[in-house]
Amino acid sequence: MIIANDLHKAFKTRTGTVKAVDGVSFQAHDGQITGLLGPNGAGKTTSLRMLYTLMQPDTGSIHVDGIDASRDPTAVRRALGVLPDARGVYKRLTARENIAYFGQLHGLSGADVAARTAVLSRALDMDDILDRQTDGFSQGQRTKTAIARALVHDPKNVILDEPTNGLDVMTTRAMREFLFQLRAEGRCVIFSSHIMQEVAALCDRIVIIAKGRVVAAGTADELRERFAESNLEDAFVKAIGSEEGLHA
Numbered sequence: 001m002i003i004a005n006d007l008h009k010a011f012k013t014r015t016g017t018v019k020a021v022d023g024v025s026f027q028a029h030d031g032q033i034t035g036l037l038g039p040n041g042a043g044k045t046t047s048l049r050m051l052y053t054l055m056q057p058d059t060g061s062i063h064v065d066g067i068d069a070s071r072d073p074t075a076v077r078r079a080l081g082v083l084p085d086a087r088g089v090y091k092r093l094t095a096r097e098n099i100a101y102f103g104q105l106h107g108l109s110g111a112d113v114a115a116r117t118a119v120l121s122r123a124l125d126m127d128d129i130l131d132r133q134t135d136g137f138s139q140g141q142r143t144k145t146a147i148a149r150a151l152v153h154d155p156k157n158v159i160l161d162e163p164t165n166g167l168d169v170m171t172t173r174a175m176r177e178f179l180f181q182l183r184a185e186g187r188c189v190i191f192s193s194h195i196m197q198e199v200a201a202l203c204d205r206i207v208i209i210a211k212g213r214v215v216a217a218g219t220a221d222e223l224r225e226r227f228a229e230s231n232l233e234d235a236f237v238k239a240i241g242s243e244e245g246l247h248a
């Protein structure tokens, strides 16, 4: 389970201070998919970066399975599998070697790495690319490699920054099935997207972020009810106060 409590993060730029995250709180439960939905620049990536301890919040707290991220970031990292916005797959290594490298960093034995690689490769349908050097991989193939690598240590919590970004329809469908599988295994899954339809199709709970703040949260039904709209898209527009988030 992941709890974000009143996160704030500002960046100093030449032209002034940007409040990227300005009061984000939510809970993501085990056995559920929680979607962070918001238009470009809403603060999703910055929120996720704080959750996976790449950045420290200016104020606010994060707990992963009860561990305070500011006190024990290493333990939090162990409990998380992360697909960052920059996929960062090593080009000279094969997909299998990319996965194994992360397994070794997590201290897994060779046998455990091989077993997890087999499970993940099957789930992500990547058997045919496993032993190819990732240089030249398509975006979808790179994303699959990065996800398999992120999950090699069998983490209870999974954070995915725009996992279907740039994927074709078939690969997106396969990715959805994979996320449902992670949910069925009882994991806590958080993913971000600016595509409302995708979040609606996948998520048990939706956290809508605009201008660095949570403007609404709940199930799709709760959001429709709250904004008195039968269509989730209309509820989303009302929640963020503009139509900018609708365009992928």
Ligand SMILES: Nc1ncnc2c1ncn2[C@@H]1O[C@H](COP(=O)(O)OP(=O)(O)OP(=O)(O)O)[C@@H](O)[C@H]1O
Pocket (backbone or CB within 6 Å): 011, 012, 013, 018, 019, 020, 021, 038, 039, 040, 041, 042, 043, 044, 045, 046, 047, 194
């Ligand atoms: N390192 C940084 N320095 C300065 N400004 C930043 C930095 N990182 C993010 N920002 C700004 O913070 C705001 C939120 O950015 P963020 O990447 O979190 O949004 P997002 O919701 O993930 O958007 P997108 O859907 O476009 O990826 C934006 O205005 C962005 O320009």
